[in-house]
Amino acid sequence: MSRALLIVDVQNDFTEGGALEVVGGDAVASAVTGYLAAHATDYEVIIASRDWHDAEGDNGGHFAETPDFIDSWPVHCVAGTPGADYDPLLVTDSVTHHVRKGQGKPAYSMFEGETEAQETVGEVLAAAGVLSADVVGIATDHCVRASALDAIAHGVHVRILTDLVAGVAPEASETALAELVHAGAELVQSADA
Incomplete structure (x- = not known):
């Protein structure tokens, strides 16, 4: 049974000091790096994603001057800018696929x-025959949630490593985790993974 690690959007614009900073983002980047140092060989596939928005236009309504922070957002993670880069505390040497x-x-x-x-x-x-995946990254209540739900829909057993995620808002993050459990995900600490 192949396993994957899915690292969601650990980028400068989503960590402290970024355009859409998430409190605890740098800590997640550092902790994921530590986890990879000890566990990268446990996974056949390690995929890291990044938001990579076009510099021109509103990216299909995703960018707005007066965002609602639900469907529209301030400009962030523009392709080729430092904000779209991985957080420097995240070491990506063991990542097999960048998305x-x-x-x-x-x-x-x-x-x-x-x-x-x-x-x-x-x-x-x-292609790798992945049947289970551990999910980490930013933000619990947005892109981690969406990626984990899609993995479940793809037929993959999902575990959220709860100490390796950070969310925008505590209540929304708790709601997202509850939704993921209802969909079939497990919540575990990385030490128990």
Whole structure:
């Protein structure tokens, strides 16, 4: 049974000091790096996603001057800018596939993106025979939630490593985790993974 680690959007614009900073984002980046140092060989596939929005236009309504923070957001993670880069505390040497999502359109789930070889996450997981995946990253209540739900819909058993995620808002994050459990995900600490 192949396993995957899905690392969601651990980027400068989502960590402290970024355009859409999430409190605890840098701590997640550092903790995921520590986890990879000890556990990278436990996984056949390690996929890291990044928001990678077009510099021109509103990216299908995703960017707005007066965002509602539900469907529209301030400008963030523009392709080729420092904000779209991985947080420097995240060491990506063991990542097997890098996915970019949201080019010209809204995209929350890593399953909406592609690798440089134009493979979808679903295709990568199917090719590797992945039956289970651990999910980490930012933000629990948005892109982690969407990516985990899509993994479940893809037929993958999902575990959320709860000490390796950070959310925008505590209540929304708790609601997202409850929704994921209801959908079939397990919540575990990385030490128990």
